[in-house]
Amino acid sequence: MTLRYGVVGCGRVFQRYHLPVVTEHPDHTLVAACDTDADSARAVLGAAAEGVLVTTSLEEFLTVGRPDVVAVCTPNDAHTGPVLAALAAGAHVLCEKPLAADITEARLLAAAPGAADRLAVNLPYRFHELVPAFGKALPDGPCEITLTFTTAGQRLWRPVTNWYGDVARAGGGALVDLGAHALDLMITVFGAPRPAGCRVDAAGVEERVVADLEFPAGPGRLRIDRRSRVMGLTLEATAADGESAVLDLRRGEVRGRDGTVVAEDRRPELAAIRGFLDTVAGRVSGRTVTPAQALQVQEIVSALYARAETDQELTL
Template identity: 35%
Template sequence: MTAAVRPPYRVGIVGCGAISRNHLEAFAALPEAVVVAVCDVDADRARSTAERWGIEHAYGSVEELLAAGVDVVSVCTPHPTHEAVVLASAAAGAHVLCEKPIATDLAAAERMVAACDAAGVRLGVLFQRRFWPAAQRLRAAVDDGTLGRPILGHASVLLHREPEYFSSAAWRGTWASDGGGVLMTQAIHYIDLLQWLMGEAVEVHGHIGTFRHAIEVEDSATAVLKFASGAMATLSASTAASPSLGISIRITGETGATAELSEFPEGTDGRVTIWARGGAIESEQVHPADVDPNVDLAAINGQLIPHHTAQVRDFVSALSANDGTGREPAITGSDATAALRILLAVYESSRTGSPVRLNQTATQEALA
């Protein structure tokens, strides 16, 4: 007897801003899912998005979208609104794929994870850079013993943003609407990579500052991290660099081997630019002279679509777990909470001047 073929998952996109294009493109590439509805607080924007993409329904509220009977909700709204959308989706029995950061405070993230667990639905959070082949190579080198247990790490995030980046969207650059600055919006991707490669972080000592941009939140930050394994790492991040120097993640393992992952210009595929082991060093130039270092946001998002697609494919595949044959998505709500916990600890440490044990991290409301 031939097994029944499941109809495609019905997907609703919440939020029709710039990043929604990545989600629309990613789901469109998968035969296992179809976007049947979009919604936005700007109903006209929802309608124009639906018309442009040939989507059947456009709504002005999450409640209307959920009432249409979607199986999956993809959350593309500003950071502090994620919790309300995720909780409503879980209550409606819909699986949720949420843009990073999962939330802007730890308590909200924990409520989101708990709500999805209680409802028996999957919660995934977008950290698409884990799906770079180069990032997978570094993780394999940790797992197979090539690097061995990481002992030292470094993440450098030196990016360029024009003043218009903040002035073009009223929610950017404020504690209330953005939840933070370079750490919350850009560096969280690389904080996630660092803790994915090095393990559970247990202590953070950091500082934040605002030097170049006329914003409430930080445009620069530094931190020292300690991990449960005893490993240590440093973090530096800024949107005040001109020109951008891109991103690098460097890991040294207990075997003595070192590997470095670089993203330059921002938005391009990460690549291994240092591979040093056994007395030999393989290296690749990080900053070619003929490459424009400063890339606008639309171009960055566009170049990330293949990796959004890889993560969306993984998430949809994981949904078959409801039939007893699947698994958790590659990046869960709990994984995303771990990255959030680290960056909130940087904020708290900067405020107090003291190291923060991560179980003592303050909620975002206390930082505004």
């Protein structure tokens, strides 16, 4: 049976990540799109817009489009309404991270009727094929943990609507944006940490973050630069004797005491989207991030923001 797929929010995230996956998936067909700007949505859909209901009305999207599966790719502050409405209509929902711009609304979504069974969140790096290899390469005993995440930010991203610089719409800056991915990966490998401290380069919408965490395995540091000239995502664990293991997602490899393991999948950022669509279609199981897991990440982000000190000269 072919599942009817719809999207709310036809911006850059949908265009670059969701659209290529759903248009190639054998069990899903795109039937409806909802966006505040219908003309922009059609432009983003391109050739995929043929035969698709494009509307600015969420009600029409749900009642006329009748999607079985809904991707919510709106700005962070506009997740709640579409997610709740789609769940109430009986659809399976994949929500972009974070659950919401506001932690109170994130808790509301995680506790919503149907969320536990039909809501997932797009946090892909826990599903990276190299995570098990990294776990095997970890040094024995306590270690220092460091995750460094650098991107070129808006210079590369070029969003359709630039809401990332608005704290009310985004819920923060680099920490809520990239930190959600980073923390979910760290939790997957090392368990839930205790937030210890946080420094940001600006209040409201920061571009650089250095956060300190206490993991069961030892102290951790999360470093993010959203205006870097270098693209990178590395997770490193180092023991007291200097032995280390490195998960380098940019290069697609794990480096450890037994050598280097290289990944086959060169698009790991699509793993949660693929996993969600395959899970709903009954092809796989256990390949989605639950709202409870996403909320755990956002609670840590919220706790770090509460501890944040501003340092305009902050560097990694």
